[in-house]
Amino acid sequence: MDIVIPLFQRFEPLDAIGPxxxxxxxxxxxxxxxxxxxxxxxxxxxxxxxxxxxxYSEVESCDVLLVPGGGGTRELIADPEFLAWVRRIHxxxxxxxxxxxxxxxxxxxxxxxxxxxxxxxxxxxDLEGHGAVYTPERVVRQGKIITxxxxxxxxxxxxxxxALLTDETTAQAxxxxxxxxxQPPFDSGSVAKAPAAALKRARTLDEERRRG
Amino acid sequence: MDIVIPLFQRFEPLDAIGPxxxxxxxxxxxxxxxxxxxxxxxxxxxxxxxxxxxxYSEVESCDVLLVPGGGGTRELIADPEFLAWVRRIHxxxxxxxxxxxxxxxxxxxxxxxxxxxxxxxxxxxDLEGHGAVYTPERVVRQGKIITxxxxxxxxxxxxxxxALLTDETTAQAxxxxxxxxxQPPFDSGSVAKAPAAALKRARTLDEERRRG
Numbered sequence: 540m541d542i543v544i545p546l547f548q549r550f551e552p553l554d555a556i557g558p559x560x561x562x563x564x565x566x567x568x569x570x571x572x573x574x575x576x577x578x579x580x581x582x583x584x585x586x587x588x589x590x591x592x593x594x595y596s597e598v599e600s601c602d603v604l605l606v607p608g609g610g611g612t613r614e615l616i617a618d619p620e621f622l623a624w625v626r627r628i629h630x631x632x633x634x635x636x637x638x639x640x641x642x643x644x645x646x647x648x649x650x651x652x653x654x655x656x657x658x659x660x661x662x663x664x665d666l667e668g669h670g671a672v673y674t675p676e677r678v679v680r681q682g683k684i685i686t687x688x689x690x691x692x693x694x695x696x697x698x699x700x701x702a703l704l705t706d707e708t709t710a711q712a713x714x715x716x717x718x719x720x721x722q723p724p725f726d727s728g729s730v731a732k733a734p735a736a737a738l739k740r741a742r743t744l745d746e747e748r749r750r751g
Numbered sequence: 752m753d754i755v756i757p758l759f760q761r762f763e764p765l766d767a768i769g770p771x772x773x774x775x776x777x778x779x780x781x782x783x784x785x786x787x788x789x790x791x792x793x794x795x796x797x798x799x800x801x802x803x804x805x806x807y808s809e810v811e812s813c814d815v816l817l818v819p820g821g822g823g824t825r826e827l828i829a830d831p832e833f834l835a836w837v838r839r840i841h842x843x844x845x846x847x848x849x850x851x852x853x854x855x856x857x858x859x860x861x862x863x864x865x866x867x868x869x870x871x872x873x874x875x876x877d878l879e880g881h882g883a884v885y886t887p888e889r890v891v892r893q894g895k896i897i898t899x900x901x902x903x904x905x906x907x908x909x910x911x912x913x914a915l916l917t918d919e920t921t922a923q924a925x926x927x928x929x930x931x932x933x934q935p936p937f938d939s940g941s942v943a944k945a946p947a948a949a950l951k952r953a954r955t956l957d958e959e960r961r962r963g
């Protein structure tokens with residue numbers, strides 16, 4: 540079972556690594572990262588340069604495509620060759636999936652037209668600009684396309700995917716092995732639940748980080 | 752604010768990247784990865800070669816030390832130079848922390864003697880072998896030492912840490928930005944909750960993965 544995760548400059552690290560951690564424990568699965576050009580791909584937070592050895596165009600088919608999000612999705616969306624590859628790969632996948640703003644890449648490739656989908660809460664308008672119908676759910680499945688919300692939601696999606704690819708007991712075993720028994724100290728993980736002050740602060744957090 | 756995460760061959764990816772994702776959004780914080788030798792460090796799942804540019808011994812002090820776990824902690828525990836560095840760094844940190852079997856490294860460095868601590872549920876005896884008193888909690892704080900349970904627990908710990916380093920609103924904003932509103936499809940994330948079949952399956956999962 541071949542699971543392919545494209546990385547690109549300024550990918551959001553947990554978008555990719557959360558699902559990787561879960562899916563690598565699916566018995567018989569091989570997860571691999573691919574990139575527009577082989578070489579060092581650095582995440583959006585700047586401290587994680589990953590050596591990616593495979594060009595995406597070397598991949599002709601796979602069982603699962605998982606597109607993470609991050610600042611660099613802007614360039615992917617503007618790259619017709621990459622989008623054509625996504626369409627080509629999608630034709631043969633068992634599941635085509637995204638985390639966070641990765642859904643915009645699926646949208647730009649024309650895969651979400653008229654479908655219900657999700658994305659990071661700050662990227663709703665962009666997703667809808669690609670013809671999808673946004674719903675504020677954490678994981679949205681439409682046939683073989685599964686989109687998930689911001690950053691950490693990829694972990695929940697990957698567990699669902701693990702169950703679809705194997706069986707419930709195996710997915711539960713992976714959840715146990717990775718000890719995914721979440722106990723966040725606050726209940727502030729969605730726009731509906733976050734205190735107003737946290738929402739206000741969240742809107743400037745990324746800009747503040749980029750200013751350093 | 753300087754946050755240092757040692758990587759090493761066969762680190763568990765989410766142990767390191769979960770907290771990295773959270774802590775990189777702490778305003779004014781700089782997260783950096785260090786390694787026994789600069790160069791390519793590959794995770795235990797085998798698909799994530801990370802280019803690490805800083806040798807740990809170049810770091811003389813930092814605000815937060817965060818030691819992830821993974822198969823490679825065995826070598827760290829057997830490395831007296833690395834353990835001496837952990838002790839030296841710990842003397843000047845605001846917080847010394849671990850995820851998963853990273854707590855064994857803190858233990859081997861002599862930092863957990865007689866303290867309550869946690870680790871991955873399969874590594875309890877090893878942790879206690881280093882003089883710590885295991886408690887099956889997800890995040891355990893003893894003064895400035897914070898240990899967390901298996902793999903994904905580092906995300907919960909990092910959010911607590913973010914609040915300690917800044918304030919609750921900022922930590923809540925980071926939770927919202929990373930959309931950490933966990934909705935696992937199963938309730939199988941701890942030994943106490945997992946169905947017996949999942950526990951049995953979990954015990955062979957890693958070996959099965961290594962056999963390929």
